[in-house]
Amino acid sequence: MITISTSRILRHAAVAVVAMATCAIQQAGAASAAPPVTPPPLHGGFDYQITEPYDPPQGVTIVSRDHSAAKAPNMYNICYVNGFQAQPGAESEWEPDLLLRDADGKVVMDTRWKEALLDIRTDDKRHRIANKVNTWVDGCASKGFNAIEVDNYDSYTRSKNLLTPDHAVTFAAVLAGHAHDRGLAIGQKNGAELVGRRAEAKLDFAIAEECGDTKECGVYARAFDNHVIDIEYTDAGLAAACSGFKDTLSIVRRNVDVTTPDDPDYVRKTC
Numbered sequence: 001m002i003t004i005s006t007s008r009i010l011r012h013a014a015v016a017v018v019a020m021a022t023c024a025i026q027q028a029g030a031a032s033a034a035p036p037v038t039p040p041p042l043h044g045g046f047d048y049q050i051t052e053p054y055d056p057p058q059g060v061t062i063v064s065r066d067h068s069a070a071k072a073p074n075m076y077n078i079c080y081v082n083g084f085q086a087q088p089g090a091e092s093e094w095e096p097d098l099l100l101r102d103a104d105g106k107v108v109m110d111t112r113w114k115e116a117l118l119d120i121r122t123d124d125k126r127h128r129i130a131n132k133v134n135t136w137v138d139g140c141a142s143k144g145f146n147a148i149e150v151d152n153y154d155s156y157t158r159s160k161n162l163l164t165p166d167h168a169v170t171f172a173a174v175l176a177g178h179a180h181d182r183g184l185a186i187g188q189k190n191g192a193e194l195v196g197r198r199a200e201a202k203l204d205f206a207i208a209e210e211c212g213d214t215k216e217c218g219v220y221a222r223a224f225d226n227h228v229i230d231i232e233y234t235d236a237g238l239a240a241a242c243s244g245f246k247d248t249l250s251i252v253r254r255n256v257d258v259t260t261p262d263d264p265d266y267v268r269k270t271c
Contacts, residue, residue, distance in 0.1 A: 035183030038146065039205040039227045040076050046229050046250040047268065050080045051258045057268065062229065062250060064149060064207070067136040071144050078187065078207075079140030083133045083175055084152035084168070085115040094118070098129055102160055110158050117155050120163065120171040127174065134178045147185035149207045150175055154191040165194060169201045176202035187229070192216040195223035207231070212241025212251070221249060235269075242271035 040046075044061040053069045063071075064078040071077035086094055091107065100108040100117040108117045120126050133150070140148055153172060156163035168191070179186040185204040188195070192208070205227035211217040212232050220228045229250040232238040238253040245251065253269040260266060 034181045037180055037183060037185045037204060039185045040078065040147065040187075040229065040250065042226055042250075043248055044076065044250050045270070046231075046252045048231050048252060048254050048258055049260075052260050054260050059270075064229075067140050067148075076147075077145045078147045078149050079137075079143075079145040079184070080149050080151065081133055081136045081140070082115070082152060083118075083129075083150035084120065084155040084171070085110055085113075085117050088114045091116045094132070095128070098125055100159060100162055102162070108158070108160055108162065110152070110155070115152070117152075117159055117163070120167045126171045130171070130174045130178065133175060137175070137179055137182060137184065141182035141184055145184065147187060147204070148179050149187040149189050151189050153189050153194070165197075169194060169197050172201040172203065188224075192219045195219055198223055205229070209233070210237050212239070212245075213237030215240070217241055217245050217249060221245065238269060238271070246271035 040062050045059040046062045047056050047060045049063055049065045051066070053065050053072065056063050056072055056075060060075070062076045062078065064080055065072065066080045086099065091099060098119055100119040102108055109115065110117060118129050120129060137148055150172070153168055156165060156168050176186045180202065186202070188198065188201070188203040188206045190209055192211070192214070194201070195206070206220045206224045207229045208216065208220050209231050210233060211220055211230050213234060213236065217228070217230055226248045230241050230245070230252070232241055232251065232253045233256050235253065238251070241249070241251045251271055253267060255265050255267040257265065
């Protein structure tokens with residue numbers, strides 16, 4: 001007769017339970033792992049369509065469109081969201097305390113674009129703002145976009161010294177974490193002075209406006225290994241960008257209002 005002690009049976013049962021639990025945890029971890037994130041292709045033809053979408057011109061492989069639009073078929077699609085400022089006239093869509101205010105209680109404005117700055121100074125406010133922005137990001141993901149560009153990363157430069165680079169980088173990292181969880185790459189929009197903090201902000205590529213005009217294309221190119229899209233608004237800026245980076249970066253010249261081809265002011269040129 002073979003006798004097996006109760007204690008031995010219990011030990012084997014415990015080992016089996018632990019093994020099953022470990023396997024379940026590993027499977028759950030694999031299932032919940034964030035999908036892969038891919039930056040835009042290097043030196044791809046680019047079109048900026050953040051006002052209204054239209055059929056991309058020949059040679060275009062990368063398109064940026066507003067989060068309210070559908071993606072462009074058979075393209076690498078970037079989704080535009082304004083994460084650091086309210087859209088013009090949209091102040092009422094934000095809780096009043098999330099708008100940045102000066103010592104007199106007045107909302108601090110980006111006077112060029114008539115946009116109210118958002119108050120990203122505290123962890124609580126950053127996460128409340130992110131909750132709203134991330135609903136747009138979720139929409140981008142559900143529509144099949146590949147990446148997001150979050151505008152006005154440099155809002156601190158217009159904040160009457162109320163915001164700092166630290167605030168911007170910290171908030172960018174919050175947004176990047178959610179974007180990555182949804183399988184979206186995230187681009188640094190302007191802010192050449194912050195490229196050295198790319199890893200801290202968890203940013204994957206850059207979209208620079210007028211880096212040819214400001215002679216900053218090289219700054220972005222080095223920091224992001226040439227994963228850079230440059231949008232110029234003057235012929236001189238386009239010439240400057242093309243003279244040094246036409247074979248490495250994605251460069252386009254648009255009109256400032258980024259209108260559609262049926263508009264008389266529409267401009268789109270490349271190197």
